[in-house]
Amino acid sequence: MIQLVKPQLKYKDSFYEAIAEFEKEEKGYSDFFNGFENKFDEFILKLENAEKGIGLEEGYVPYTYMFLVDDDKYIGTVSIRHKLNDILKKEGGHIGYDVRPSERRKGYGTMILKLSLLIAKQIGLDRVMITCDDNNVASWKIMEKNGAVLDEKYDYKGRFKRRYWIDII
Numbered sequence: 001m002i003q004l005v006k007p008q009l010k011y012k013d014s015f016y017e018a019i020a021e022f023e024k025e026e027k028g029y030s031d032f033f034n035g036f037e038n039k040f041d042e043f044i045l046k047l048e049n050a051e052k053g054i055g056l057e058e059g060y061v062p063y064t065y066m067f068l069v070d071d072d073k074y075i076g077t078v079s080i081r082h083k084l085n086d087i088l089k090k091e092g093g094h095i096g097y098d099v100r101p102s103e104r105r106k107g108y109g110t111m112i113l114k115l116s117l118l119i120a121k122q123i124g125l126d127r128v129m130i131t132c133d134d135n136n137v138a139s140w141k142i143m144e145k146n147g148a149v150l151d152e153k154y155d156y157k158g159r160f161k162r163r164y165w166i167d168i169i
Contacts, residue, residue: 002108004066004078004115007047011067012040014074018100025101061085064119068099068112075103078116082123090156093163094120094128109142117146121168128168134160 007015049055053062061083068076076099081088088094095116099108113130120128132139134153140162144150148164155161 002068002070002075002111004112004119005069007044007065007067009040009044010072011069011074014069014072015040015067018074018076021101022098059085059087061088064123066116066119068108068115074100075108076100076112078112078119080116080120080123082125084129089129091131091161093130094125095130104138109138110145113142113146117166117168126168128166130164130166131161132164134162140164 005011046055047065050060051062051064056062061081063082064080066078066080067074068078076097078095078097081092081094081096084094095113097109097112097116099112117128129151130143130148132143134140140148140150143164143166146166148166151163151165153160153162
């Protein structure tokens with residue numbers, strides 16, 4: 001069954017396999033996970049605290065971090081930020097998601113964003129902002145399939161970006 005869940009120990013091995021896939025892309029994904037190798041329970045505690053606004057690194061806002069899973073298999077991750085700061089208004093927005101490389105082009109990106117909007121609504125958000133690089137066609141198509149409306153294209157640190165808004169019904 002495909003669903004969004006809070007990180008749990010039973011997804012640990014599958015999550016570690018995905019981290020290895022992300023590292024091959026050199027996306028810096030493992031930077032977020034750095035220091036928690038072989039300490040998955042501490043990683044989960046960090047995420048539980050972040051949702052409550054406890055122990056946040058400078059520049060971070062409270063966020064809900066969830067896994068998209070299919071039974072016991074980790075498919076992807078979403079971070080739903082509870083509010084925007086100046087940085088997130090330019091890059092990141094309320095929702096950031098990623099699907100592990102081996103599971104891309106299977107509709108999971110559209111699904112993770114759709115399910116994330118339900119969680120955002122539960123958090124109390126009625127409207128969310130999402131950004132992506134202008135050349136990331138797959139990402140902006142996923143957003144548009146989920147009702148996102150392009151607000152602006154802009155240059156941010158030498159990269160062209162797109163800012164979208166989605167009204168949550």
